[in-house]
Amino acid sequence: EAQVTQNPRYLITVTGKKLTVTCSQNMNHEYMSWYRQDPGLGLRQIYYSMNVEVTDKGDVPEGYKVSRKEKRNFPLILESPSPNQTSLYFCASSSSLAGANNEQFFGPGTRLTVL
Amino acid sequence: DQQVKQNSPSLSVQEGRISILNCDYTNSMFDYFLWYKKYPAEGPTFLISISSIKDKNEDGRFTVFLNKSAKHLSLHIVPSQPGDSAVYFCAARVGGGSNYKLTFGKGTLLTVNP
Numbered sequence: 001e002a003q004v005t006q007n008p009r010y011l012i013t014v015t016g017k018k019l020t021v022t023c024s025q026n027m028n029h030e031y032m033s034w035y036r037q038d039p040g041l042g043l044r045q046i047y048y049s050m051n052v053e054v055t056d057k058g059d060v061p062e063g064y065k066v067s068r069k070e071k072r073n074f075p076l077i078l079e080s081p082s083p084n085q086t087s088l089y090f091c092a093s094s095s096s097l098a099g100a101n102n103e104q105f106f107g108p109g110t111r112l113t114v115l
Numbered sequence: 116d117q118q119v120k121q122n123s124p125s126l127s128v129q130e131g132r133i134s135i136l137n138c139d140y141t142n143s144m145f146d147y148f149l150w151y152k153k154y155p156a157e158g159p160t161f162l163i164s165i166s167s168i169k170d171k172n173e174d175g176r177f178t179v180f181l182n183k184s185a186k187h188l189s190l191h192i193v194p195s196q197p198g199d200s201a202v203y204f205c206a207a208r209v210g211g212g213s214n215y216k217l218t219f220g221k222g223t224l225l226t227v228n229p
Binding site for chain 2: 033035040041042044045058059090096097105108109
């Protein structure tokens with residue numbers, strides 16, 4: 001089954017404790033992206049990757065890191081989480097945003113709480 | 116600066132009636148517009164899209180209309196069903212070559228009452 005998986009689905013942590021949220025897709029997609037969803041703010045892009053070893057900042061990259069060492073994986077790293085990073089996070093992938101078939105497939109989300 | 120705006124946080128309609136969700140944008144360089152639907156506890160799923168060179172795209176009960184001069188698009192759902200109750204996000208694409216970016220609106224919560 002074609003899908004985007006994220007782990008963990010739920011995480012409660014404390015300020016300053018490094019964490020990684022994994023994202024994996026099995027569709028051989030080149031484009032991957034991380035979003036956060038907050039009440040009243042909708043979906044905001046954190047980082048995206050056009051292909052392996054190519055990453056770029058989205059609209060709200062502060063406090064986050066990503067890596068794209070292989071095509072299928074795009075982990076989101078919070079080196080020193082803070083309470084304002086409490087949010088619902090979504091990973092997404094797409095074969096490409098170019099052309100007509102530019103829809104993104106989203107993972108189920110990771111609910112992160114930073115105390 | 117919010118480039119994609121969904122000014123109605125919520126919309127409530129009766130089953131069988133038409134639902135109209137609106138989206139305004141400011142960047143004239145957007146060349147593709149997409150609608151996503153999101154149920155609670157799930158990720159958004161793609162619904163329908165439209166190229167900026169078109170003014171209408173239809174897929175079953177869902178139709179998207181684009182008015183470029185007004186920088187406005189709308190999603191029509193006819194007839195509305197209770198299963199359509201979800202948050203709907205409007206998104207717009209900008210870029211070129213192999214580098215594109217999607218910008219999302221804040222979403223509109225649609226409730227379809229039986």
